[in-house]
Amino acid sequence: MTYFLQLVISGLVVGSIYALAALGFVLIYKSSRVINFAHGQFIAVGAFVVYALVAYLGVNVWLALLLSLVSTALLGFLVEKLFLKPLVGQPIISVIMVTIGLASLIDGLVHLTPLGGGNFSLPKFLPEGGIAFLGVSVSYPQVLAVFLTAVFLLAFGWFFQRSTLGAAMRAVADDQMAAMSLGVSVEHVFALAWAAAGITAAAAGFIVGTISGINLEGLVAIGLRVFPVVILGGLDSIPGAVIGGIIIGVLENLATGYLDPLVPGGGTSEVFPFLVLLLVLWFKPHGLFGTEEIERV
Amino acid sequence: MKRIATLLAMVLGLALAQEVHLMWSGAITGPTSDAGKYYAQGVEDYCRYANAEGLTGGLKIVCETRDDQYNNANTQRNFEEALERGDPAFLGYSTGGTLQLKPLIQEVGMTFIPASYHIGNIDPPNNDYVFLPIASYSEQVIALLEYIAKEKPGAKVALAVHPSPFGRAPVPDAKKAAAQLGIKIVEVQEMTKGLDYTATLKRFANEGVEYIVYQNVAGPVATMVKDAKRLGLNIKHAGAHYAGGPDLLRLAGDAAEGFIWVTSYYMPDEDVPAAAFVRKLGKMYQRPADTLESVHYPSGMLAAAIAIEAIKRAHKAGKPVTGDAGRAAVYQQMLGLDFDPGLAVGPVTYSKTDHVGVDKLRVLKAQGGKFVPVSEPFQSKLFRKVHYGK
Numbered sequence: 084m085t086y087f088l089q090l091v092i093s094g095l096v097v098g099s100i101y102a103l104a105a106l107g108f109v110l111i112y113k114s115s116r117v118i119n120f121a122h123g124q125f126i127a128v129g130a131f132v133v134y135a136l137v138a139y140l141g142v143n144v145w146l147a148l149l150l151s152l153v154s155t156a157l158l159g160f161l162v163e164k165l166f167l168k169p170l171v172g173q174p175i176i177s178v179i180m181v182t183i184g185l186a187s188l189i190d191g192l193v194h195l196t197p198l199g200g201g202n203f204s205l206p207k208f209l210p211e212g213g214i215a216f217l218g219v220s221v222s223y224p225q226v227l228a229v230f231l232t233a234v235f236l237l238a239f240g241w242f243f244q245r246s247t248l249g250a251a252m253r254a255v256a257d258d259q260m261a262a263m264s265l266g267v268s269v270e271h272v273f274a275l276a277w278a279a280a281g282i283t284a285a286a287a288g289f290i291v292g293t294i295s296g297i298n299l300e301g302l303v304a305i306g307l308r309v310f311p312v313v314i315l316g317g318l319d320s321i322p323g324a325v326i327g328g329i330i331i332g333v334l335e336n337l338a339t340g341y342l343d344p345l346v347p348g349g350g351t352s353e354v355f356p357f358l359v360l361l362l363v364l365w366f367k368p369h370g371l372f373g374t375e376e377i378e379r380v
Numbered sequence: 381m382k383r384i385a386t387l388l389a390m391v392l393g394l395a396l397a398q399e400v401h402l403m404w405s406g407a408i409t410g411p412t413s414d415a416g417k418y419y420a421q422g423v424e425d426y427c428r429y430a431n432a433e434g435l436t437g438g439l440k441i442v443c444e445t446r447d448d449q450y451n452n453a454n455t456q457r458n459f460e461e462a463l464e465r466g467d468p469a470f471l472g473y474s475t476g477g478t479l480q481l482k483p484l485i486q487e488v489g490m491t492f493i494p495a496s497y498h499i500g501n502i503d504p505p506n507n508d509y510v511f512l513p514i515a516s517y518s519e520q521v522i523a524l525l526e527y528i529a530k531e532k533p534g535a536k537v538a539l540a541v542h543p544s545p546f547g548r549a550p551v552p553d554a555k556k557a558a559a560q561l562g563i564k565i566v567e568v569q570e571m572t573k574g575l576d577y578t579a580t581l582k583r584f585a586n587e588g589v590e591y592i593v594y595q596n597v598a599g600p601v602a603t604m605v606k607d608a609k610r611l612g613l614n615i616k617h618a619g620a621h622y623a624g625g626p627d628l629l630r631l632a633g634d635a636a637e638g639f640i641w642v643t644s645y646y647m648p649d650e651d652v653p654a655a656a657f658v659r660k661l662g663k664m665y666q667r668p669a670d671t672l673e674s675v676h677y678p679s680g681m682l683a684a685a686i687a688i689e690a691i692k693r694a695h696k697a698g699k700p701v702t703g704d705a706g707r708a709a710v711y712q713q714m715l716g717l718d719f720d721p722g723l724a725v726g727p728v729t730y731s732k733t734d735h736v737g738v739d740k741l742r743v744l745k746a747q748g749g750k751f752v753p754v755s756e757p758f759q760s761k762l763f764r765k766v767h768y769g770k
Contacts, residue, residue, distance in 0.1 A: 349567075
């Protein structure tokens, strides 16, 4: 029973990191219907900014995180203004190609710095070990991941439900034309969504970097790993990103724990969540919480 | 006046020297670029040094490092370009790229020195022209098993390997060797880069695993050893060349303490001429601290040194060193190459039947934040027995 509990708790923790990484993805899609293939690069930039500030300038880790959140928000804002805004009204494939190009551009720029291609880790800023209960162990970076995910979830929940700007973003997500006719600046909303996505990406990068080290490829890979999460949860649903992340995280762990011994070489955690994903999409093609778009002619 | 004349003669000599191109194609960006970036710098720096110090037999070796982004198609394109230009040898990188190119390498007869130590690179078929710089992954893993068998007779071991030909390479030989050593391989687990290995580790612990032997890259291994420490598991960790080293120490910190590692290279901080030479070159060419700390930097140097030595010897023997004849001449030199460039724990020796350069390995252990040798350089006889049956 302890074994099962450990797998589930570890899965919940990993899932919450996926959820944090997926939030930015959903924020952009929700407001602008753009799938950002450069999201992994945003995550990497967030982690590298923290590391650079701490390692080269001796900035406190928490202050570095704050500055990183601001930097990636600014990056998201600028990316939208420079690359995405001119594409408003263009075919979606053009927008997708721009985000793929953006991913290559950011990769290249990171490789021009001393950080590209290396393995780095942040100096210790959390206590050794972790929390243990009922025979289950969770490390402090993992606790921090759950905490940050909860904070961002609550913050965005409040923002979308209670703030005027949040209501404007929801309006744009629902119907761009109607929102524009009501005087909502769609351009402003798009830029804001990219900035918010940048913030969550930096938080995810910080967490992933703390847990498994700072390496461009590893961080970018997390950006790709959230694809099944957002598809399962629904591309435009914030609660869907969280629940999708947790489901994928738990399924990965259960597969490793119970299915790997049955398969030579193991590795079922790479496959099993996708099988479940396919099954879910069979019955819920828009994901568990995605908006069902019905077009009538 | 005499000095000016000497200088002029040197400049003129270099300008008039025959140019021979040598290309390295590997991952400066993309997957495994954490190794490829430093490997490329090693190739570049040794090449500059060899030209500057006259180690090229009067030739001007023009080394080119190409970023193939760990993409086999790019590797092949680079290889074909080098072939068309008439390069006499080629420095490769990945397991996939080398295995894919083997038939072409065999067809054109180009000496090929990869950074992948997969035994399949030098096993038949199409294996005549591929030369490993150091002992194979299979020999590395068997060397670890031999060490474990001495430390804990009858130990229960799990193999945690990369889900690729690179990772799976040593598994069959390791299983045979374990049977001979009285070690029990409880499980072979393929592991990608993940955020948490609790499930895998708990399962290993439930199965009574005492050692995990990694044939993987440093990133996932670091997360695994950190998780094992957090879970308080009494499991020891050991890894082949690309699983450990300074990268692992940087990523895993204290959790890497006690990690058993096997490689043919010296550590950058060791008080030996090889490490001093690597430090000297790094400083001479203004490489940053992370390059000097990387074990992949001398790895790149060794690959370049081998190719340059073979080209130099072919030239000294009066043979052509470019084009079809150049490839054949350099290959003939490779078959009899026996020299010590002073970059690893043993000399480089090749023959028609031995395509492993540095045959010796050392076992090291992470102690006090650095890897210290716990064995003298040795060759694994058991590897030869289980792989070649002799």
